[in-house]
């Protein structure tokens with residue numbers, strides 16, 4: 034019998050400081066709260082124990098997992114391995130902030146099986162970093178990437194933000210150029226979103242900082258895509274670029290519909306077409322008996338998700354999968370598909386609809402045309 038593949042996501046809601054733009058479920062807490070949280074997280078991982086899945090990827094995200102004692106992370110991985118079947122080739126990723134990485138921690142991560150690091154670099158321009166409340170400098174970020182490499186990490190992602198106040202194309206290109214020089218295997222380039230209730234949004238509203246014009250950001254993005262392409266980084270998803278095929282298994286899994294189990298504050302799971310939600314209130318989580326809110330996806334919702342997520346990737350959406358969900362897109366959207374194909378917006382290959390890479394800028398419009 035072949036086992037279904039699945040992935041595990043672990044949320045660590047702790048940071049050493051709160052960046053001005055971020056509204057993720059994360060904050061600054063004392064050691065006692067951290068200890069209680071990890072005890073609860075371990076309870077939750079054990080509570081859901083199952084040997085029904087082959088776990089192909091584990092992703093420890095946050096917040097900032099590197100900000101806590103490495104022994105906490107070690108314990109989490111150990112408990113997962115004791116309670117689930119983890120594939121011997123599983124990707125085990127962890128998010129890190131340059132400020133909290135040290136040689137000692139990195140060697141420990143390596144020893145416990147973490148084989149992919151995702152480092153929040155955001156920018157390699159000191160003024161940009163300051164304006165968004167990052168505590169590290171360009172120098173520190175570069176040093177920590179080099180340190181991670183010297184500790185044996187070959188698979189390193191760096192997050193980069195586009196549209197940081199004061200950013201221009203020269204600053205952005207310099208950031209990406211430095212990362213290319215450092216030969217990181219993966220770059221995630223996100224458009225900065227001005228989230229509600231963040232200090233950055235308040236500063237913008239009070240005219241303390243100026244946003245970068247949206248049209249300019251689109252131009253920056255197009256240029257960066259070309260720059261990365263010239264240097265061997267393939268855009269395999271709207272915001273993600275990989276060298277030597279080092280795509281992030283976990284993110285690909287989300288986009289392509291693999292089941293996943295999420296543990297920790299504000300996490301959610303997707304198993305057998307059903308979504309399970311954890312609370313995003315820390316007090317509630319610490320007292321939780323893991324009685325998750327549930328939502329069974331309707332066929333319509335499944336179809337919409339497949340289209341919206343699949344089209345974000347270079348793998349596209351499978352016509353067969355949609356048919357199995359009751360949506361014969363080749364019949365229902367015959368004219369739209371013909372129009373999109375003949376105008377070079379999409380390719381239909383191997384029974385898959387794939388958005389052409391130079392058309393990701395109009396992805397939303399393409400999706401709207403193809404939704405049932």
Ligand SMILES: C[S@@+](CC[C@H](N)C(=O)[O-])C[C@H]1O[C@@H](n2cnc3c(N)ncnc32)[C@H](O)[C@@H]1O
Pocket residue numbers: 054055056057094095096097098128129130131151152153154155192193194223224225226227228
């Ligand atoms: C959990 S953090 C990464 C690790 C670590 N906490 C750090 O920041 O160094 C995930 C990533 O989400 C992105 N992000 C957070 N807030 C964002 C926003 N408002 N707009 C766009 N990207 C954002 C950042 O690039 C950040 O690195």
Ligand code: SF4
Pocket residue numbers: 047048049050051052055056057059095096097130153
């Ligand atoms: S961007 Fe990362 S370090 Fe900054 S507040 Fe958000 S999770 Fe924490």
